[in-house]
Amino acid sequence: MNTPPDSVDYEHFVESLVRQLAERTPVRTERIRWDQHIEGRATTNQIDVLWDFTDQDGQPHRVVFEARSYKSDIKQGQLHAFRSVVDDIQDPSRPVTGVMVTTARYQAGAKKVASSYGVVVLELHSPSDGELAGQLQKIVVNASPVLAVVKDVKFEPVKLLDDNFADGLSMLGAFEVSVNGRVEPLSNVLCEGELGTNELKPVHSVRREFDPPAVLLMNGNEVALLKALGADVGDFLAPSVSATVAGPEAVAWLLINSLTDARAWIASDGGFWTIGA
Numbered sequence: 637m638n639t640p641p642d643s644v645d646y647e648h649f650v651e652s653l654v655r656q657l658a659e660r661t662p663v664r665t666e667r668i669r670w671d672q673h674i675e676g677r678a679t680t681n682q683i684d685v686l687w688d689f690t691d692q693d694g695q696p697h698r699v700v701f702e703a704r705s706y707k708s709d710i711k712q713g714q715l716h717a718f719r720s721v722v723d724d725i726q727d728p729s730r731p732v733t734g735v736m737v738t739t740a741r742y743q744a745g746a747k748k749v750a751s752s753y754g755v756v757v758l759e760l761h762s763p764s765d766g767e768l769a770g771q772l773q774k775i776v777v778n779a780s781p782v783l784a785v786v787k788d789v790k791f792e793p794v795k796l797l798d799d800n801f802a803d804g805l806s807m808l809g810a811f812e813v814s815v816n817g818r819v820e821p822l823s824n825v826l827c828e829g830e831l832g833t834n835e836l837k838p839v840h841s842v843r844r845e846f847d848p849p850a851v852l853l854m855n856g857n858e859v860a861l862l863k864a865l866g867a868d869v870g871d872f873l874a875p876s877v878s879a880t881v882a883g884p885e886a887v888a889w890l891l892i893n894s895l896t897d898a899r900a901w902i903a904s905d906g907g908f909w910t911i912g913a
Contacts, residue, residue: 641739646705647671650737650760651685653891654701663689663697674700676724683721688730696730704738710757712745719753742894751895759892781874784831785839786823792864794849798857813865814851822865831871839870 641649651670658665666688674681685701702718704710715736722734735756742750742757750757811822830842849861891900 641705643703643705646739647684647703650701650703653760654685654687654699658687658689661689663691665689666696674725676721678724681721681725698725698727698730698732700725700732700734702734702736704736704740706738706740709740710736710738710742710746712743712749715742715746715749715755715757719749719755722753722755747894757894759890759894761890782832782836782871783874784823784827785870785872786826786867787839788868789822789826790866791852791860791862792866793852793860794863795861796859797861798854798859800859810855812853812856813862814853815846819853825865826867826869830869836871836873839868842867842869 647670651668654668658668667686668688669686670684672683672686674683674686683700684703687699687701688696689699690696700722702721704714718734718736722732726732733754733756735758736750737758737760739759739761741759747757749755812819813822813825814820815825825844826842830840831837843864843866845864846862849863850865851858852860852862892898
C-alpha cells in the first residue's frame, strides 16, 4: 500500500469526488460542505463532508462522509463510533446515510457492523501493482497517415467579384466553391475521385469545368465566378506516428465498495470507469 495522503488533503479529495457524483446524479443538490458541525440529539458532531440534496420525488436526503487516511485496517469499534454519529444526527424529515471512505481496508467485524446498520464502506486509494494486474492498462496506436497533395492551383475566372482574392492563395483552406448552390471546400472539389483507395495515387493534373459558372468564396465571401479550376493532386504516405492512450500512470485512484466489491477506477484527469454494480 502506498503512503496515505495527508488527512486534510484526503478529505478535500473526497469532497471533490462528491461534487463530481452530484453533477452526474439526477438530484437537486442543496449544499456540499467540508468540515461541518451538526447538532445531534446527544452532542455536536464533526462531519468531514456533508451532502444535502432532494431526490426526484421531492424527498430531502443527507449523506455524511467520514474520510480516513490510514495505514492500518478499520476495526469494528471505529465503525460503531461512526455509526453512532449517523444515528445521533438522524432526522425523519431528512434521512441520513453514513459513508466511510478510507485508504485502508475493513476488518471482518467492521464490515459486519456496516452491513447491519446500513453504513456504506468504501476503500479509496492509489492502486497497487496487484490491483492493476489483469486490467487493460494502455493502448498503443501506430499509424501511417495518408495525406492529400494539392498544389499549383489555377483559377479561370469569368468575372472577378473581389480584386484582392489572390491574397488568399497561400491559404487554400480559406476557399470554397459553390456549384448549383452546393458549397464544398476547394480541396474537396479538386480531390474528389482523384485519390488512391487501396494504393497511393501519384500527383497528377486535374481540371474542373463549370457550366454555368461556379462561385468562388474566400472566408465566406464571394470573390469570383469560375468557368474552370485546375491543380496538381495526389496523395502520399506520411511518416509513422505512435500514440499511447492512457497508461498505468493515468489511473490515480481505485474506489472499492467493501461489501459488494464493485469498483471504480479514477483517472488523473478526473474521468472514471466502473466494474460491477
